[in-house]
Amino acid sequence: MFESDCAKLQAEGVALVFAPTPEEMYGPESHRASTTFVEVPGISEKLEGRTRPGHFRGVATVVSKLFHILEPEAAFFGQKDAQQVAVIRRMVQDLNLPVRLLVGPIVREPDGLAMSSRNAYLDPAHRKAATVLYGALMRVQALADAGEPNASILAQHGRQVIAEEPLARLDYLEIVNPDSFDPVEDVGQGATVVTAAYLGSTRLIDNLVLHAVGQSSGAR
């Protein structure tokens, strides 16, 4: 790891870092062609999985390896990668992994852009335009709060927000069940809005948990 990363972690009170090399994790190249993998079918093929085939297989496999090596009581993941959370949650449940998953909330810049190491790749114009993802999520939230329950209509409004930003190119904006990542028809029982868009050559993702109607408007 870089020294600057270590300093940051120490400042946060981190005592130990496990940062194995690819060779330590996967053995020699010759071994990797037919190596064991963990697959969470269904969720893994949708949205992010469509853009990045094999990605969630890699995630599930390496996370199960890390759990076996470290045997943690709890493991922390970020809500920003909502689909990754869903894949790992399903894997933990299906394979009876003895670990508690804790999901940290999305942390945002003052203008709403979700924090991401990828934001550093954005030039000033694309950085400014990047707030359109959060804008689209907020539009969906506002319409749901105003009583629109139909997920297709809500998603269409969200997509329209991104379509109106000339520096952004929409990949997807969908409203899904947060466990299965199947599309929902109605957001009344709660759902997650997930979106991905290109800002120039940088692909950003963001999401927002819509609370069940009745809970949501009072809380804001």
Added chain:
Amino acid sequence: MFESDCAKLQAEGVALVFAPTPEEMYGPESHRASTTFVEVPGISEKLEGRTRPGHFRGVATVVSKLFHILEPEAAFFGQKDAQQVAVIRRMVQDLNLPVRLLVGPIVREPDGLAMSSRNAYLDPAHRKAATVLYGALMRVQALADAGEPNASILAQHGRQVIAEEPLARLDYLEIVNPDSFDPVEDVGQGATVVTAAYLGSTRLIDNLVLHAVGQSSGAR
């Protein structure tokens, strides 16, 4: 479990048995279609895997689940299912499972037939003919001990033994690397002879570890 099984286990000093129902292991039927699985590619598709597609995926998945539920220090498997041992060994290695594998030797009837719950399905004629599997393995061993290193030639002689038994129908007899289950050309460095044959409608398997030449003849 049946009461008679429990009595047998108690007589052996077994303190606890974990025998979950399918529902406990796999959840409700509706959940099973897109459930997480563990796949060991390569080994899983060969020999037994060719006859029983998906079998080793099921084995790897349920064994990893059992390891997560029980977190054992050691787990015992039988050499009779040599390919299952290879699949589980590879999975434990690739996924860094914190468990020690211990493999028990094949236990044989006085006439050489490997013990198996399936032997109960054999009528007296087929039971008698079933010794042909062990006979074939012994033929290979004897020729290897006599100095024949060529795996193709050895396997051909083994198959011939089974072909000469009218009540048996050969499925396969191969000489393989015990880790990869890839065929070997030469048995000089050790190899495993694996065979499967039908005795009537009952499919039996057996295997024999050929020791590296030089070690083997002295030991017998």
